[in-house]
Amino acid sequence: MKKEVMAIAGLLIAVFVLLFGNNIYQQFTGHSIFATPISTTTTSPDACVVPELTNLDQGAAENAITQLGLQPVRSTQYNSEVKAGIVTGQEPPSGTMLKPCKGEIIITISLGPTPSPTLTPDTPAANIAPEGRVQVSSVYDECYSGNKAVDGVIAGYPESLCTEWGSRGEGPGATLRLVFTRPRRITDIILYDRPNNLDHVLEATLTFSDGTTIKTGSLANDGTAKMIGFDPKTVEWIEFRVNESDGPNIGLAEIEVYGW
Ligand SMILES: [Ca+2]
Numbered sequence: 001m002k003k004e005v006m007a008i009a010g011l012l013i014a015v016f017v018l019l020f021g022n023n024i025y026q027q028f029t030g031h032s033i034f035a036t037p038i039s040t041t042t043t044s045p046d047a048c049v050v051p052e053l054t055n056l057d058q059g060a061a062e063n064a065i066t067q068l069g070l071q072p073v074r075s076t077q078y079n080s081e082v083k084a085g086i087v088t089g090q091e092p093p094s095g096t097m098l099k100p101c102k103g104e105i106i107i108t109i110s111l112g113p114t115p116s117p118t119l120t121p122d123t124p125a126a127n128i129a130p131e132g133r134v135q136v137s138s139v140y141d142e143c144y145s146g147n148k149a150v151d152g153v154i155a156g157y158p159e160s161l162c163t164e165w166g167s168r169g170e171g172p173g174a175t176l177r178l179v180f181t182r183p184r185r186i187t188d189i190i191l192y193d194r195p196n197n198l199d200h201v202l203e204a205t206l207t208f209s210d211g212t213t214i215k216t217g218s219l220a221n222d223g224t225a226k227m228i229g230f231d232p233k234t235v236e237w238i239e240f241r242v243n244e245s246d247g248p249n250i251g252l253a254e255i256e257v258y259g260w
Contacts, residue, residue, distance in 0.1 A: 048101035052094035084112035125258040132178035140166035156253040166251040186259030195223025199247030207239040
């Protein structure tokens with residue numbers, strides 16, 4: 001009788017272990033007694049080495065990255081040395097061991113040379129001097145105010161009165177400044193001396209708001225055009241300052257500024 005009881009008890013324990021043992025085992029180990037452990041190496045290898053990607057074209061570099069199960073991330077940069085579409089850099093660098101083999105590889109792709117800014121807009125350059133505000137070092141009288149140098153009339157004493165800027169007794173140091181309300185792209189300036197045969201600018205300096213300067217040389221004493229050309233520049237103001245001159249009341253019949 002005692003043997004029979006023990007046999008039944010043993011049988012009950014065996015059934016209990018079969019029914020609940022696996023749950024208890026799983027709780028502590030994370031695995032099932034009955035399951036075969038599954039390898040995870042097929043989808044995410046334990047480790048891999050980052051390949052050399054520099055000088056590959058973008059498509060080849062991205063393929064190489066995705067084949068390792070990694071994520072390509074693009075960054076672009078203008079580069080005058082390398083043609084567009086070629087990888088110029090990578091992060092992490094080649095040879096880096098990734099453990100586990102996952103994450104992002106940043107590749108820098110050349111966009112080719114920096115595009116040069118448009119030098120000349122589609123519309124032809126126009127004389128924008130009349131759009132500027134004129135400041136002068138002095139005026140002979142209201143008839144010879146600074147605005148007369150941008151009034152569109154290329155003429156002066158003695159044929160034409162009140163169409164030119166004349167300073168009051170100035171020679172070297174006489175200054176006319178043209179201030180624009182916004183940055184303007186300019187490419188040429190034409191200067192017209194006072195046409196009378198007394199006042200003559202022998203040398204002046206054009207100073208621009210971008211810090212550049214140009215010496216004008218001698219203006220034409222008969223008041224015809226003196227053209228000053230230069231590489232296009234963007235400025236907010238232009239200053240004309242006389243360095244050397246002849247005559248009692250130096251000035252300008254007109255200043256034309258060509259630009260946009
Ligand atoms: Ca004028």
